[in-house]
Amino acid sequence: MSSDVKDEPEAAGEGQPLRRLPRGRHNLPASVVRASQRERLLEAMLANVAEHGYEATTVPQVVATAKVSRNAFYELFSDKADCFLAVCDELATDVLDNIANPAQDEWRAALRAGTARYLRWWQDRPAFSRTYFVELPSAGARAVAQRDRQYERFRELFDGIAAWARIQEPGLPSVGPLASRAIVLAVTELIAEEVRAGRVGRLVELEDDVVALITLLLTGGAA
Numbered sequence: 001m002s003s004d005v006k007d008e009p010e011a012a013g014e015g016q017p018l019r020r021l022p023r024g025r026h027n028l029p030a031s032v033v034r035a036s037q038r039e040r041l042l043e044a045m046l047a048n049v050a051e052h053g054y055e056a057t058t059v060p061q062v063v064a065t066a067k068v069s070r071n072a073f074y075e076l077f078s079d080k081a082d083c084f085l086a087v088c089d090e091l092a093t094d095v096l097d098n099i100a101n102p103a104q105d106e107w108r109a110a111l112r113a114g115t116a117r118y119l120r121w122w123q124d125r126p127a128f129s130r131t132y133f134v135e136l137p138s139a140g141a142r143a144v145a146q147r148d149r150q151y152e153r154f155r156e157l158f159d160g161i162a163a164w165a166r167i168q169e170p171g172l173p174s175v176g177p178l179a180s181r182a183i184v185l186a187v188t189e190l191i192a193e194e195v196r197a198g199r200v201g202r203l204v205e206l207e208d209d210v211v212a213l214i215t216l217l218l219t220g221g222a223a
Helices: 030-052 059-066 070-076 080-099 107-123 126-139 141-168 178-196 200-218
Strands: none
Touching: 030 059, 030 070, 030 080, 030 126, 059 070, 059 080, 080 107, 080 126, 080 141, 107 126, 107 141, 107 178, 107 200, 126 141, 126 178, 126 200, 141 178, 141 200, 178 200
16 A cells, blocks of 8 residues: 655654654555554654643644644544543553552552652653643643543542552551542642643652652551
């Protein structure tokens, strides 16, 4: 088949290489071509929003950065917001997956290790940190609703840790239903404040304080 893929850029945002395709005509399956185009468009959306902001980013900018045709964009996404939300959803899922399976057998050690990975993940991705914590609300109600769905997954994670803590430490008091919500909202806003202040490169320095805050809320103050 013949592809509408143009010259490949050398790299994508956050230092991740693009999926490269042969130049010119080739016989790659359509699914492979579309997967590469989608990946490049997501990377281009992230780069443009991080640099220009969501409101100022346009579909022509994104397709020019990705070197993918406008027709290909609209075969993959319904509009700019659809592409932007796909970026946010995929990367938010990635960060959750990165912390959801602790190797430690003790809940406090697992909490610390997961917190360290979480902060490092955002610190290593400054473009997405700004996009997610600063620009996402600009995409409107759909974006906020999607973020809330991701928050729910994080709340479920902390509910699980709270239950795990009481198996290992039966003397801990019961924890109320607001604890996991408070953790997610407090930690998210703390990181957002650091990102807005231009301190994304220092997020890992928050580890001790974030662990102490989460532990306080998970243990009902018993710590």
